[in-house]
Amino acid sequence: MSITILKGDVVSAPALGQLDTTEQGYLVAEDGVIQGVFPALPERYAGAPVEDWGRALILQSLADLHLHAPQYPLMGTGMDLPLLEWLNAYAFPTEARYADPDYAREVYRLLSRDLAACGTTRVCMFSSLHTDATLILMEELEKAGITGFVGKVNMDRNSAPGLLQETTEESRRETLRWLEACQDFPHIKPILTPRFIPSCTDGLMTFLGKLAQERGLPAQSHLSENRAEMDWVRRLHPDCAQYWEAYAKYGLWNERTLMAHCVWSDQRERAAMRDSGVTMVHCPDSNLNLCSGFPQVQVMLREGVKVALGSDVAGGDRLSMFDAVAGAVRSSKARRMVDGADFLTVPEAWYLGTSAGAAYFGEAPGFAPGNALHAIVLSDDQLPQPHPLSLSERLERCVYRRQPGAIRAVWSAGRKIYEA
Incomplete structure (x- = not known):
């Protein structure tokens, strides 16, 4: 069994107009299938390799x-x-x-x-x-x-x-x-x-x-x-x-x-x-x-x-x-x-x-357990910081304004298909 664990600031869209956010959370997939988003890594994954993306946003693709x-x-x-x-x-x-x-x-x-x-x-x-x-x-x-x-x-x-x-x-x-x-x-x-x-x-x-x-x-x-x-x-x-x-x-x-x-x-x-x-x-x-x-x-x-x-x-x-x-x-x-x-x-x-498009392919909204892993790692550390921003505010800004090389890595159907 292959395990993918991504650590960072996780944001997903579980419903229209709603965002789920987890600072320094863990997005976990087994054999390319999402198991969940966790604020702390479950004990059963102790010792598994973790890709730590620091303060980057981890988003649905x-x-x-x-x-x-x-x-x-x-x-x-x-x-x-x-x-x-x-x-x-x-x-x-x-x-x-x-x-x-x-x-x-x-x-x-x-x-x-x-x-x-x-x-x-x-x-x-x-x-x-x-x-x-x-x-x-x-x-x-x-x-x-x-x-x-x-x-x-x-x-x-x-x-x-x-x-x-x-x-x-x-x-x-x-x-x-x-x-x-x-x-x-x-x-x-x-x-x-x-x-x-x-x-x-x-x-x-x-x-x-x-x-x-x-x-x-x-x-x-x-x-x-x-x-x-x-x-x-x-x-x-x-x-x-x-x-x-x-x-x-x-x-x-x-x-x-x-x-x-x-x-x-x-x-x-x-x-x-x-x-x-x-x-x-x-x-x-x-x-x-x-x-x-x-x-x-x-x-x-x-x-x-x-x-x-x-x-x-x-x-x-x-x-x-x-x-x-x-x-x-x-x-x-x-x-x-x-x-x-x-x-x-x-x-x-x-x-x-994100979620509405994924629904056409039969998937539940957000990073729902059972979905295939489709995810983006997005950096915004080079953008000016007017004041501390919430994860929702950071996402909003990145929709309109992205720094050069913002997308750091991409997963599709459980496979990493891009890394800057």
């Missing part, structure tokens, strides 16, 4: 439930365009490059290492429509120690003819080839990924819905991100009163479904998410960069909708989920200035970036 891996080189590019124009001008031409496996290998190796260094250990990720590049992405994530889901994108209409396109039959055939080839990855699993309703024909959506049911596969896509997009969906599916129904009628609307953005989801659409257990993935930076808007996150949480966070690289211009947490707070404050709604606190947003 972060979960990014929506990002586009092939857009990683695009971060910070084209931010003067709204969504649909940005896709055509920047995203689609960049994604077309992943027909080249060598280019895919170069980019995806960098992305995977960057995720580990950022403290992101769980992901739900879009690849491109290229099967071989998708398998390369899954392989590089495995090598870097990241866990989660990756999807080969499906898009058989309204793409970029001559540049980035596939026929319905190609999309079906390549999806099956991809699923057959990725069965042996231990930590990165497949997720069905219709890009969004306008990019998939009825025939392709029918195929994906049947595949999800037959193989028990999760699904991810976009929902109500942009008003022009929503108008487009209404024209394509006049039988659907709302955007979400265009997923539901194909069987892609259940507790394994992730829907990014949901900026313009009204009460009926939110109720449909809650009642079916769909997880809404809030992408604050992308929503602002692409002029989409500010979703009613606090309302969703009160209504019982499951909410987690995503970077949405490269609509989002930063990979670190610390920035997504800060962005979620800022976005909620912008919303407050419009309609007076409550804004998210840092502990609430931290929960969304």
